[in-house]
Amino acid sequence: MPDPSSVATFFTTHAALRAEKLLQTADIPGKLIPTPRHLSADCTLALEFPSALQDRVREILDRHAVETSGMYCLE
Amino acid sequence: MNKIVYFDNAATSYPKPEEVYRAVDHFQRExxxxxxxxxxxxxVAAGRxxxxxxxxxxxxxxxGNSSRVVLTPNCTEALNLAIKGSLRAGDHVVCSSVEHNSVMRPLRRLAADGVVELTVVPCSPEGRLSPAVVQKQLRPNTRLVVVTQASNVLGTIQPVAEIGKITRKRGILLLVDAAQSAGCIPIDLPASGIDLLAFSGHKGLLGPSGTGGLVIGEDVDLxxxxxxxxxxxxxxxxxxxxxxxxYESGTLNGPGIAGLSAALAWLEAQGVAALMRRLRELTAALLGELAAVPGVTVYGPRDPKKQTAVVSFTMAGKDVAAVAATLDQRFGILTRAGLHCAPSAHKTIGTLRRTGGTVRASLGPFNTTEQVRYFGACLRQLSGK
Incomplete structure (x- = not known):
């Protein structure tokens, strides 16, 4: 069974792309995906990453003032 | 010399670094x-x-926070956003007497509509704005001070950081028009007390036209x-x-921004401070050539350390438009004659009515000392002496 994934959603494309770049720099596997419509309609792009790294992802985004509109565990 | 000598970099820089052309082409095609x-x-690639x-x-x-960098089609729109987005009915606003019309016209319109009170602070004959005089003009209802960091007519560099100390202390917003300074002199927003910085992407930053922006300080709401x-x-x-x-409604100028990004990478590799030193050498050579032409009057600081690579001059007994036309047609040297969209700056130096403006030679990083010498020789020939 694959590791569970989490999704961060954003208010702007800028924030989503910046988050992707920050995760890359921190060697965290992150992938931009079309935002699932049931989660958010704020921004077209969302960022998927392993749920086990949610705390680290939160910490990195906070430190760089990248605002999220939500963070969800995918079923 | 049959090739064109382009001395109109203050209008728009030309040529651009090779990488800029490639980036625009790559964005358009790929x-x-x-x-x-x-x-x-x-x-997603375009977003990146x-x-x-x-x-x-x-x-x-x-x-620190790149989301505070708002991209606009040009510096004029950035200035309009900063001015009209910050001023409210009953506010007082201060600007210098060497502002470009992209500052002066929005301010004059707001004043004419009775929205704001405007104080235009006179600059010295060299175009310099005194921070002490600015301070004296501040009122309890002053919300905004607008200063062009480098005059587009005279090149004069203003003491922005000193003015920033005064506005910070009083809780007044400082808007800097960096159309002529971005890419030409190092700029540090937080260190200079700048709240709003409007820039052009296609002048000293060497990107394509159709690019510009406004940097909005952390605590500023427009x-x-x-x-x-x-x-x-x-x-x-x-x-x-x-x-x-x-502040970015509507489709962004993708190809232009791709070109601007390539230009910024080129600037980073060269270093703005290093480019500034090189432009100072060229400006010194240009001022030297002009000083050797009989009948030429040079305006502004006449000191490469106190100005950008923009030099305005007139020739005794000659119409400024005719001088620029002859330089173009006979010698292939491209300058700009007239008022440079800054009538108030020409009023400050006394060239508004008397001469109908000046001839402006503005240099960029791809100009050479050889071109500057050729320019001097052509002017001496023109002067007939």
Whole structure:
């Protein structure tokens, strides 16, 4: 069974792309995906990453003032 | 010398670094899509190009948060956003007497409509603004001080950081018009007390025309100048408040921003301080050539350390437009004659009515000492002495 994934959603494309770049720099596997419509309609792009790294992802985004509109565990 | 000598870099820089042409072409052919509008691979690639440009601009101006860098089609729109987005009915605003019309006209209109009171602070004959005189003009209802960092007519560099200390202390916003200074002299927003910095992408930053922007300080809240599609929060019919989207309605200029990003990478590699030193050498050579031409009057500081590579002059007994036309047609030297969209600056130096403006020679990083010498020789020939 694959590791569970989490999704961060954003208010702007800028924030989503910046988050992707920050995760890359921190060697965290992150992938931009079309935002699932049931989660958010704020921004077209969302960022998927392993749920086990949610705390680290939160910490990195906070430190760089990248605002999220939500963070969800995918079923 | 049959080749064109381009001395009109203060209007727009030309040529651009080779990388700029390649980046525009690459974006048009290989990316093409609209940044921030879809989730497919090309839209994401376009978004990354915009992100890179924004982050390079943030680095260049000493700003930590790149979402505060708002991209606009030009510096004029950035200035209009800063001015009309910050001023409210009953406010007082101060600007210098060497402002470009992109500052003066929005301010004059707001004053004529009875929205604001405007004080234009006279500069010295060299175009310098005194921070002490600015301080004396401040009132309890002064909300904004607008200063062009380097005059587009005289090149005069203003003591922005000193003015920033005064405005900071009084809680007044400082808007800097960096159209002529960005890319030409190092700029550090936080260190200079600048709240709003409007810049052009196609002059000293060496990007394509159709690019510019406004850097908005962390605590500054502006009303938007226009509302529309942002590709975000599309379920709401009211404008989103998140930056940069709040101020960036409508499709961004992808090819232009790709070119600007390449230009910024080139500037980073060269170093703005190193380019400034090189332009100072060229300016010194240009001032030396002009001093050797009989009948020429040079305006502004006449000191490469106190100005950018912009030099205005007149020739005794000669019409400025005729001088520029002859330089172009006979010698292939491209300058700009007239008022340079800054009548108030010409009033300051006494060339508004007397001569109908000046001839302006403005240099860029691709000009050479040889071109400057050739320019001097042509002017001596023109002077007939």
């Amino acid at each position: 990316i093409g899509a609209s940044p921030g509008r879809s989730a497919h691979r090309l839209a 190009v915009v992100l890179d440009a924004r982050e390079r601009l943030a680095r260049l101006f000493g700003v 009303l938007s100048l226009k509302e529309g599609g942002t590709g975000s929060r599309s379920q709401h019919e009211i404008q989103p408040l998140h930056l940069p989207d709040r």
